[in-house]
Amino acid sequence: MQALSAERLLRAWELGRGRHPIDRAVLLHALAEPDADPNALADQPLGRRNRAVLALRTATFGRQLPAWLDCPACGERLELSLDSATLEALATPADGPVEVAGLRFRLPTSRDLAAVAGDTSADAAALHLLEHCLIAAPDAPTPALSTLIEAASDALEQADPWADPSFASTCGACGHSWDVRLDIAAFLWDELDARARRLLDEVHLLASAYGWPEADILALSEPRRAAYLQRVEGVSA
Numbered sequence: 479m480q481a482l483s484a485e486r487l488l489r490a491w492e493l494g495r496g497r498h499p500i501d502r503a504v505l506l507h508a509l510a511e512p513d514a515d516p517n518a519l520a521d522q523p524l525g526r527r528n529r530a531v532l533a534l535r536t537a538t539f540g541r542q543l544p545a546w547l548d549c550p551a552c553g554e555r556l557e558l559s560l561d562s563a564t565l566e567a568l569a570t571p572a573d574g575p576v577e578v579a580g581l582r583f584r585l586p587t588s589r590d591l592a593a594v595a596g597d598t599s600a601d602a603a604a605l606h607l608l609e610h611c612l613i614a615a616p617d618a619p620t621p622a623l624s625t626l627i628e629a630a631s632d633a634l635e636q637a638d639p640w641a642d643p644s645f646a647s648t649c650g651a652c653g654h655s656w657d658v659r660l661d662i663a664a665f666l667w668d669e670l671d672a673r674a675r676r677l678l679d680e681v682h683l684l685a686s687a688y689g690w691p692e693a694d695i696l697a698l699s700e701p702r703r704a705a706y707l708q709r710v711e712g713v714s715a
């Protein structure tokens with residue numbers, strides 16, 4: 479997996495900044511798998527998407543995922559750094575459908591999530607998602623999916639632990655322990671957004687000082703760009 483270059487990173491930011499978070503996740507998946515058909519990536523199981531996005535994130539920003547959390551019990555602000563190896567140890571997604579109470583479901587995809595994104599309650603979205611993922615048998619009666627939401631959601635989560643990964647966290651102030659969900663695509667997007675804004679500032683400063691074109695400034699290695707910025711800002715390197 480190649481790290482995102484400054485030019486590709488800015489291009490991704492430009493494409494994704496006005497989009498819905500699900501579309502951004504698919505965009506990041508396409509950056510991670512540049513040879514795949516972008517339209518087909520929306521039909522990949524969420525776990526496969528998240529794994530590819532994490533690999534892109536590791537190549538670009540390193541193995542540690544720094545984060546701030548508020549303890550839900552005492553409100554203490556906690557700084558933590560998750561190692562991507564913790565996530566890489568998760569089981570790979572199951573091949574083929576998942577069976578629950580005689581019904582077969584395929585693993586949810588980005589396209590399925592987009593289809594339920596407008597649902598007003600979590601329960602409605604969960605039921606709607608199951609309806610999308612149900613592999614219907616031609617002559618089977620309409621199943622009472624609403625009674626299966628919990629069992630089917632659990633089975634799908636077990637079959638694809640990468641779809642919605644979580645990790646255990648403990649508050650150093652009050653000792654409360656809880657599971658923290660990690661939205662890998664949203665996490666990478668926030669980092670990419672911050673890096674893109676910094677790159678724009680750097681291009682602005684260097685272009686103003688030296689008159690260089692944007693492409694030339696973005697093509698500089700990071701240490702070289704930083705060294706010129708220090709000189710522009712009057713700091714000796």
Ligand SMILES: [Zn+2]
Nearest residue numbers: 549552649652
């Ligand atoms: Zn606490």
